[in-house]
Every structure is written in C-alpha cells, then in structure tokens.
Amino acid sequence: MTTYKTTPYEGQKPGTSGLRKKVRVFQQPGYAENFIQAVFDVVEPAPGAVLVIGGDGRYHNRTVIQQAIRMAAANGYGQVLVGQGGILSTPAASNVIRQYKASGGLILSASHNPGGPDEDFGIKYNIANGGPAPESVTDAIYARTQTIDRYLALDTPDIDLDTLGTVEVGACRVTVLDPVADYADLMERLFDFATIRAAVAGGLTMAFDAMHAVTGPYATEILEKRLGFAPGTVRNGVPLEDFGGHHPDPNMVHAKELFDLMFSEAAPDFGAASDGDGDRNLIVGKHRFVTPSDSLAMLAANAHLAPGYAKGLAGIARSMPTSAAADRVAASLGIPAFETPTGWKFFGNLLDAGMATICGEESAGTGSDHVREKDGLWAVLLWLNILAVRKISVDALARKHWAKFGRNYYARHDYEALPTEQADALMAALKASLGALPGRKVGPLRVETADSFSYLDPVDGSTSANQGLRVLFEGGSRIVFRLSGTGTQGATLRVYLERYEPVGGDLDRETPEMLADLIAAADELAGITRHTGRTAPDVVT
CATH class of the missing domain: 3.30.310.50 (Alpha-D-phosphohexomutase, C-terminal domain)
Incomplete structure (x- = not known):
C-alpha cells in the first residue's frame, strides 16, 4: 500500500447525482482519487466489506475504475464486484448492491450528459440499500474533500475488465461479473414475459433507441432474446465512449430519429429510449408522446397487471416539479401520494419504509421498490406488460386515462x-x-x-x-x-x-x-x- 500526498481541489461538491465535471477536470492529477478517498474516509468501510463498481461506458470510465479498485483494496475492502468491461447501468448497479449485500457502490456516470474527451464525467456513491447517498453523507464527503491531504492505493497493475472471473488485488478479491444477467432475471420475475412474448408473436412491434449508451446490451438481451422482438428492434445498441457523438438524453430533441419514426406512417406500435446510464426512459406510441409525468400516472394506475405488483401499491411518490397527475391516481386507489424534492435519494426512505411502491420524476425517471434508482428499462417493460394484457395501443390507453382522471x-x-x-x-x-x-x-x-x-x-x-x-x-x-x-x-x-x-x-x-x-x-x-x-x-x- 502506498500513501500518496495530495491537496484539495475546489468545487468537489456532489449534486443530486454525484460529482459531475468535464473529463479534463477529472484527468487532473489526484482529482478523482481525492473524491474517491473522501468517500472511503466518510463511509469507513468495515474490514472485508463489499464494494460495487461500474459505469455507463463513457470515456475515462476504465481509467478511473482501475484506480478505484486499487484504492478500494488499500482501504480495506474485502471484495470488489465490477461489471464486465466496466459496464453497469445505474439500476443494475443498485440491484447488484442489494443482491450481493454490498456496503455500497461507485457508479461512474454523468447520466444523460454527452461523453468523450472534451465532454462530461461523473462519480456517484450509492449506499447499502442501493440508492444514492443521502445529503448527510454527500455533505460529509464534500467537507472531507476540502481538507484531504492523502489517498491510499496499492501499487498493482490493471486487471482484465473484459474477462469474467475473480482475481486478487492485494488481499481484496475482485470479481468481474456479467453486468446484464442478474438484472434481466429480476425483470423476468417482475413482469409477465409469457404474455408479452405472445403479444410479440401476435404482431406487436417496437423500436428501442439505446443511444449508443449503457442499455444496449440489456435491451438486446431482454427485448430481442427473451421477449422475441425482431433483431434490429434495439437501435444504436453498442455502447460507445462518446455515445456516437450524440447527446444520450431520451427526449424529442436528442431522440429525434425515434420521434420522427413514431409520427410517421411506418411507426411500430411502441417506441422507447433510455439514456447514458440507463435510469431514464422515453415512451412514445404511434402519433402519441407520453410525458414522463403522465407515464408515471398511467403506470401506477395499471401496475397491478404485472405479477410483481399484483398485490397493489403501498403509495406513489413524485418529485415536486413532476405534475400532479399521479396524485389523482393515488386518490382513486386510496393510497398516499408523496411530494419530494428532485433527486432519487429522497425516495429511498419512503421505499425502505414500505410507504411507497412506485416513484417518478418529470425528468424521465420512473422506478419502483425493486431497486433504489430510477430504471429506464423497467418502465419500458411495465408499459409492454400493460399493453400486452390490455391489448390496447399507447394512444388509446392515454385517452382512456385522461377521460377518467382529467x-x-x-x-x-x-x-x-x-x-x-x-x-x-x-x-x-x-x-x-x-x-x-x-x-x-x-x-x-x-x-x-x-x-x-x-x-x-x-x-x-x-x-x-x-x-x-x-x-x-x-x-x-x-x-x-x-x-x-x-x-x-x-x-x-x-x-x-x-x-x-x-x-x-x-x-x-x-x-x-x-x-x-x-x-x-x-x-x-x-x-x-x-x-x-x-x-x-x-x-x-
């Protein structure tokens, strides 16, 4: 173990989704190391603790992951779980933390922001429940970055991130795991894949734009291999370090090709997209865009059609800027509706306490108590489950919803x-x-x-x-x-x-x-x- 002397950098204050800066800022000597060490100093991992590391595949991910592994080993972690190729979508990382009872995880992403040498990078720490660190933790991390004077790392070579298996880094076991399998299995337990497969066999079509971001492998495995959608249903499915030069934000501006398709005569039945790290979603039917706020309300009103939610919802939570459409659904179901600040971390307490089941933000983030992050593919699959069971189009479902709720x-x-x-x-x-x-x-x-x-x-x-x-x-x-x-x-x-x-x-x-x-x-x-x-x-x- 080597102790490296360092001095603080200004401005390492985590926002609602971690620390985000330009790549060239993170490439400064000791910049990423200072922040990661501040995290470890604040959370004080117990000897032998398990840490999850993964990211959205953007430029600089691999470099920081290798250093984070060396630092984790030097700071007493007993095991590191890292996604193959350094890949883990944000919801998949949350699932891995929960499934393997890790003490927390480092998610390397700037979400929907562009990637590349001159673009954006980010690091976020998630706690043991799989969700983003609360303000008490992020405030402490920021305070530590202002006084930090050293970081710890082992002097070891890079590991092979592309080969599944376990290697030793000092006394720490580093396991490179399949980033898709556990998440896909979870989705298959939550949703009625048999009914969706039958709808696909009966002619249901869709287009999914992965935007050359992290959800490509997940969508290919689930939509094309497990649900039977035609090859090519997943577009831009290979993750690229610069997202193909595009902005991986699933909206009508940056997913214009998908929008143009869905409002054309050649439109499939269902269109969807996800963002850089896989936690946001876009839902659009033939000639019908569904706002994220309406999507939350419509999903909540129909969630009982999916096996994982057949027993009903405990409550619905939305961020304050999200429209009140979901509140009307909660009132009709006789369950509480919660209004929180923006930031998924505010949903964590409600989910952990069993007070809410489905949550959503107007910025295209929707999820449930299956993980502690918003989850783009989860929302897409719940939509598919609802459409398949109700045998209805997106447009018809939206019209029926508004006729009932306004x-x-x-x-x-x-x-x-x-x-x-x-x-x-x-x-x-x-x-x-x-x-x-x-x-x-x-x-x-x-x-x-x-x-x-x-x-x-x-x-x-x-x-x-x-x-x-x-x-x-x-x-x-x-x-x-x-x-x-x-x-x-x-x-x-x-x-x-x-x-x-x-x-x-x-x-x-x-x-x-x-x-x-x-x-x-x-x-x-x-x-x-x-x-x-x-x-x-x-x-x-």
Whole structure:
C-alpha cells in the first residue's frame, strides 16, 4: 500500500447525482482519487466489506475504475464486484448492491450528459440499500474533500475488465461479473414475459433507441432474446465512449430519429429510449408522446397487471416539479401520494419504509421498490406488460386515462449553460418577490400562492429547504422554477409549466397551445429575458 500526498481541489461538491465535471477536470492529477478517498474516509468501510463498481461506458470510465479498485483494496475492502468491461447501468448497479449485500457502490456516470474527451464525467456513491447517498453523507464527503491531504492505493497493475472471473488485488478479491444477467432475471420475475412474448408473436412491434449508451446490451438481451422482438428492434445498441457523438438524453430533441419514426406512417406500435446510464426512459406510441409525468400516472394506475405488483401499491411518490397527475391516481386507489424534492435519494426512505411502491420524476425517471434508482428499462417493460394484457395501443390507453382522471398539460423549458451569476440573480429576485405575488393577476391568470418548496421527510424527520420556487394559480395551474444540478458548466434554469384540464374539458389539444398563458407568465414573473437575454428555451420536453 502506498500513501500518496495530495491537496484539495475546489468545487468537489456532489449534486443530486454525484460529482459531475468535464473529463479534463477529472484527468487532473489526484482529482478523482481525492473524491474517491473522501468517500472511503466518510463511509469507513468495515474490514472485508463489499464494494460495487461500474459505469455507463463513457470515456475515462476504465481509467478511473482501475484506480478505484486499487484504492478500494488499500482501504480495506474485502471484495470488489465490477461489471464486465466496466459496464453497469445505474439500476443494475443498485440491484447488484442489494443482491450481493454490498456496503455500497461507485457508479461512474454523468447520466444523460454527452461523453468523450472534451465532454462530461461523473462519480456517484450509492449506499447499502442501493440508492444514492443521502445529503448527510454527500455533505460529509464534500467537507472531507476540502481538507484531504492523502489517498491510499496499492501499487498493482490493471486487471482484465473484459474477462469474467475473480482475481486478487492485494488481499481484496475482485470479481468481474456479467453486468446484464442478474438484472434481466429480476425483470423476468417482475413482469409477465409469457404474455408479452405472445403479444410479440401476435404482431406487436417496437423500436428501442439505446443511444449508443449503457442499455444496449440489456435491451438486446431482454427485448430481442427473451421477449422475441425482431433483431434490429434495439437501435444504436453498442455502447460507445462518446455515445456516437450524440447527446444520450431520451427526449424529442436528442431522440429525434425515434420521434420522427413514431409520427410517421411506418411507426411500430411502441417506441422507447433510455439514456447514458440507463435510469431514464422515453415512451412514445404511434402519433402519441407520453410525458414522463403522465407515464408515471398511467403506470401506477395499471401496475397491478404485472405479477410483481399484483398485490397493489403501498403509495406513489413524485418529485415536486413532476405534475400532479399521479396524485389523482393515488386518490382513486386510496393510497398516499408523496411530494419530494428532485433527486432519487429522497425516495429511498419512503421505499425502505414500505410507504411507497412506485416513484417518478418529470425528468424521465420512473422506478419502483425493486431497486433504489430510477430504471429506464423497467418502465419500458411495465408499459409492454400493460399493453400486452390490455391489448390496447399507447394512444388509446392515454385517452382512456385522461377521460377518467382529467389531463395535466405539462412541459419543461430548459435554459442551458447560463452564466451562473445570471441564473443566481434571476432566482434571488424571484424569491424576494414571492411574498407579494398572491392575488396578482398575470394575463388571464391570478396567483393563489407562491413559496420556496421545503420537504419534511416523514420517515427520518429531516428537512430539505430551498428545493424550488413555486407559483400556484387559481384553478390548479402552476409554474415551478429550479436550477438544475446535473450540468457541468454554468447553470441550467428549468421552468416547469402545468395546467390541469378536468374530465369533460379539452383533453386532446396541443400542449404549447394549452400552456401559452403560463409560458408568458413565467417570463413576466421571473424576468427570464431580462436577466439572461434568452428569448426561448434551449430544450422543451
């Protein structure tokens, strides 16, 4: 074991999904090592503890994985489980942590952010329940990065990450495991594969865009090999270090080819995509895009059709910016609905306590208590299970759902890579104005209430303040403003727009038309153009 002297780097504060920076930042001497050592110093692994390591295959993954293995061995871990080729999707990593009773895991990913030598990289620590470390842990990790003066590593050569088996690194056993098999087996236990296979044999077709990211091998094994979809159903299925030069974010901008296909005459019955690390999903039927918020509600309303959820749901949880569509489903089922801050870690306590079964975020993340991460392929498979059992199209299912519950017209406008000082000034001015907003008329809308969202965890009693600014209007419409923590440069302002249309109302209009008043109100209230100079968002989802 060698003790390497080091000095702190500024800014190693984990966001909602770990530490994300440009690759060249992580390539600085000791940068990744400082952060990993800070994790080990904070969690203090018991002698012989098990650590899981894997990532989404992006550029720089293999280099950091090799060093993380040497450091884990030097810090007293007894076993490291690493995905073959360094690959583990985020939900699969969560499953491995839980299945093999590991003490935690390092997930090397920047999720939906682009990859390559000049692009993004990230490291996230997940705890023993398989979920992202809570704020108490990430705050302690950040504090340690500010004082760190050494890291520990063994002076050993790289291991062969491409060959299954176990090797010794010092006193630590390092097992290279199949990254797909355990996850695929779990999916087969949760869903009615026989009924889906019968639907495929009867003519059900789909297109899945893996975006040259981590879900390619998982989707190929499950969709094509186990469920019988035709070869080629999985598109862009080979993980590449730069995701083929594309942005692996499953939305109508970055998955445009899939959208164009699904709105053409050649559309298959079902279209789906997942992101860089496999935790997000896109759902689109023939001529019908399903927003992530609606997808959560529709999945929850029909989950009992899958064997793994036949006994019903304990509760439904959603992030605050996610639309209230799922709340209406929870009310109809007589189960609780929870509203949490953005970040999957806030769902962990609810899932562990058995208070919620299905959770979702508007940023295309949906999952359940089978792991402690959002899970893109899980959502796709639950959709397939529902469509196969109900023998219904995506469009028909959506229409029936809205006819029963009403429709929450919803969109998110992202203003990306803003100068941080501009974004901070906008949010500060808006926050200062909240107290004077109730009763104010903005176009045809009248503000009912406005606040800065704060969350009291019903399990551990912890409070998370300043989680987004909310402006709620009479009649159920609302606008939410947040600064995202998933970017690597500048700041991303996210504006969430929601209008509820009750049963019997206009349930099949174009979303931009239904949200026009809210879009204008957002600029008037927050001064987006005035503060940023931007007259339109970079991405609309």
